[in-house]
Amino acid sequence: MRRRPSGQTLQTSALVNEAYLRLVNIEGVHWQDRAHFFAVSAQLMRRILVDAARAHLADKRGGGFAHVYLDESRDASPQRSEDLIALDDALNALEEIDPRKARLVELRFFSGLSMEETAEALKISVPTAKRDWKLAKAWLTRELARR
Numbered sequence: 001m002r003r004r005p006s007g008q009t010l011q012t013s014a015l016v017n018e019a020y021l022r023l024v025n026i027e028g029v030h031w032q033d034r035a036h037f038f039a040v041s042a043q044l045m046r047r048i049l050v051d052a053a054r055a056h057l058a059d060k061r062g063g064g065f066a067h068v069y070l071d072e073s074r075d076a077s078p079q080r081s082e083d084l085i086a087l088d089d090a091l092n093a094l095e096e097i098d099p100r101k102a103r104l105v106e107l108r109f110f111s112g113l114s115m116e117e118t119a120e121a122l123k124i125s126v127p128t129a130k131r132d133w134k135l136a137k138a139w140l141t142r143e144l145a146r147r
Contacts, residue, residue: 019044035121039103042111049110050088053081090143094136101136104129 022044031037095102100122107118119129 015045015048018048022048035123038107038111038113038117038121042103042106045110046088046091046106049084053084053088056081057085086144086147087140090140090147093143094139097139098136100124101132101139104132105136105140108133 019041023041026040029040091102091105094105103122104118107113107121108115113121115129115133116126118133119126122129124132
C-alpha cells in the first residue's frame with residue numbers, strides 16, 4: 001500500500017481494519033503457525049482490495065446510486081482498479097500453474113513481507129524464494145502485457 005499513489009481507493013488503515021474484522025469473525029480456525037496466519041491475511045487483503053476495485057469500477061459504469069464510502073478517496077483512479085483486477089486475474093492463472101509462486105507474490109505484494117519472512121512463511125530457502133520471485137514477476141509482467 002505504501003508504494004501506491006495518494007489517489008488509491010482504499011487507505012492502509014482501512015485495509016488493515018477490514019482484514020482484522022474478517023480474521024476475527026473466522027470461526028473454527030486452528031492457526032498452525034505464523035506462516036499460516038500471514039498466508040490467510042494476505043489472501044484476505046487481496047480479496048478486500050480486489051472487491052473494492054470491482055465495486056469502484058461498477059460505480060464508475062453507473063452501478064446504481066452513488067455510494068459514499070468512508071475509506072474511498074475522491075480522486076480514485078479507475079485505471080488503478082482495472083490494474084488491480086488484471087493482477088488478480090493473472091495471479092489466479094499463476095496459481096493454476098504454480099501455487100507456491102502465487103503464494104509468494106501474495107505474501108510479498110499484499111502482506112508486504114520481506115524476502116526472508118516470505119521464505120520462512122513458505123518453508124523454503126531464501127535463494128529459492130528469490131528465484132521464485134524473479135520468475136513470478138517475469139511471468140506476471142508478460143501476462144499483464146498481453147491484456
